[in-house]
Amino acid sequence: MMKGHKPRILLTRRYPARVEAALAELFETVENPEDRRLSADEIIAQAVGCDGLLVCPTERMTAQVINALPESVRIIATFSVGYDHIDLEAARTRGIVVTHTPEVLTDATADVAMLLLLGAARGAYWGERMVREGRWGAWAPTHPLGIDVSGRRLGIIGMGHIGRALAKRARAFDMDIHYHNRRRLPPELEGDAIWHETLEEMLPLCDFLSLNCASTPETRGILNAETIALLPKGAVVINTARGDLVDDDALIAALQSGHVAAAGLDVFNNEPDIDPRYRELENVFLLPHLGSATPRTREAMGFRALDNLRAFFEGREPPDRLV
Incomplete structure (x- = not known):
């Protein structure tokens, strides 16, 4: 950084208070005290x-x-691991550097993915409603029933940091891990997981399917009527990645028909203005994009973004540069 500037x-x-304080020590900050979504x-x-700008997926x-x-703007740092909200090609053309915050939200997001998997399978939403609304009657041997998790087959689309962290948690439930990735992982990262070169090969084996890939032109709408039809009847779908990976019409139709028995969703198209039909379904466990929502994780994301900004203005290569 220029001395005195x-x-x-x-x-x-x-942003978290400690992050804002650290930013204010290094930079002159223009804040949004109302935390309002800016147009x-x-x-x-x-x-x-x-x-420079420090932005969010909002x-x-x-x-x-x-x-x-x-013309003064030379860097955009995003407070997220995902970057589908930024037109990277436009930034590249303008000569604007873009950075993100990978790795630091891995465990928090994988925890939520496992929460969604369990909650969707075992009926956390409708079970809580029964208790809260006074509809819990006498115990019965045959109803209401959820779906077994232990020993089942979990398919993961996107075996990056978060996908592998979810696999680690799922192994504690003796789940068999299958995954589809652009490239097969090296043995030390793959472990006992089974790689499938194509979705067509993997999806029929998935009692549970978790979306953990980035949103790209190739993956948007990856869960659609055609791919859902390849899942076994009664499969459970989990999404903690990005809402636009899912064709809402196709998933809702599958949930209504029972081909997909349940879903656990933390991310949505057009969030927070989600498709209202999800709210009407008893077999969907919904969360408001809580994947990284812990104080420790959000602080780590902020400091990761700060490290990128500091490196750039000190003339060093930002560690998490995208363009």
Whole structure:
């Protein structure tokens, strides 16, 4: 950083207090004290005079927004591991560096994936409603019943850090692990998991299916009518990755028909304005994008973003650079 000069950074949301304090020591920060979701025009206007932006997935950094940013902006750091909300090609064309925060939210997100898997299978949503609404009658041998988890087959689409962390947790339930990845993992990372080169090969073997891949042009809508039809009847679907991996019409139809017995969802298309039909289904366990939502994880994400900003302005290569 230039001696006596603090780069100016726009913080589009409120971040953990320790992170904001550390940012303020290194940079001149433009804050969003109301923690309000800024419009595209507001981001562009508030970026005037700024050298960088710290954004969240709530901000859609489209090509139109990036092309309208002032010339002073040289870096966009996102407070997330996912970066589908940023048009990387537009940033590359503008010469704007983009960074993200990988690895630090692995355990928290894998914990939520396992929570969703168990909650969806064992009827956490409808079971809690029965108790809360006074509909819990006498115990009965035949109802209500959930789905066994232990010893079943789990298919994972995307065996990165989070996918592998979920597999580790699932092994404690004696689950057989199958995975589909762009490339097969090396033996030390694969362990006893079984790699499938194609979804067509893996999906018929999945009693449970977890989406853990990044949102890319190749993976958007990867769970659709055709792929759902390949799952065994009564499969359970889990998504902690990105909402746009799922064709909502196809998944809802499968949940209504019973081909998919249950789903556990933490992410959605157009969140928080999710498809209202999900709210009407008793066999869906819904969470409001809680994957990384622990104080320790959110602080780690903030400090990871800070490390990238500091490296850039000190003339070093940001450790988590995307473009």
